[in-house]
Amino acid sequence: MATVIVITSGKGGVGKTTTCASIGAGLALQGHKTALIDFDVGLRNLDLVMGCERRVVYDLINVIQGEASLQQALIRDKRSDNLFVLPASQTRDKEALTLEGVEQVLSEMQDEFDFIICDSPAGIERGAQLAMYFADAAVIVTNPEVSSVRDSDRIIGLLQARTRAAEEGRKIPEHLLVTRYDPRRVDIGEMLSLEDVQDILAVPLLGLIPESEAVLKASNQGVPVVHDDQSDAGQAYMDAVRRLKGEEVPLRFKEMEKRGFLSRMFGGR
């Protein structure tokens, strides 16, 4: 049985797709057969971040409407044999995404995969609610910034009310992933600290991804940043993947990098 995980945030542009790509690729690197599903009908981008945009033939809605089989629509990742992407439709009407359709696709994938990661669209409309409805766990992606924290709180409210689990009286595990964290700005009181965000949202922490140049470089190339194991963001995502699997991993990248005497004397910034 696959574990279905929704990556959600409410607000757009906080790093849902980046997170989906890196958590998926990280789980695959750890040997788990993983599928990523893009629920952002009309604004698909997971294919681009995963670097498989030119291999998209069929999409989620084609599968739901029976125009293609799951096998035809799933795109195998170039780097991992056990990672697959099911893209969103770019042209079809959002109405074609139905609860029954999503349920049918997920149940068809259940026995095939260890993890199914659902990349939610921004907002709290249908697409976002369908992406979370069948989830067994949720990753809430939040930037240390007022609008992102507020929207995350709203999404947490929906997760606790509008999922199949909630309707059956169960509560799914929620994980907080704070992204674009800049310890330097936290230090000088210009950015909400990790403690502030955790205190306000009251969701257990899955990981902390520092603001990093590696993220843009990775998406430029269509390679999930988790593959860049030399980068801070890549390492932080791999830590998060390990925690998702239940491992105890110490938190890194929360403090400012210690700078040497010479770089403090002569370095910029």
Place this chain on the structure above:
Amino acid sequence: MKFMDFFQREPKSTASVARDRLKIILAHERSFRDQPDFLPRLQQELLDVVRRYVEVEQDQVQVHLESRDTCSVLELNVTLPERDEP
């Protein structure tokens, strides 16, 4: 830090302003989270009925749903305007 800053009161950091604002708005928004979807509509319809008999403003009818252990209490509060003549 400049030398003179040492003697001045530390201004509140923008991050702590953000934190305080978030705490207030989220406490407010969470209080509406658990109420059922029909409550705003119910409030509007009740207001319309009350208005057939007395002139009241939008904010003078309050509907509140409170969940207790075994039951839910729907509380309706109408503030009637003061009468002009006795």
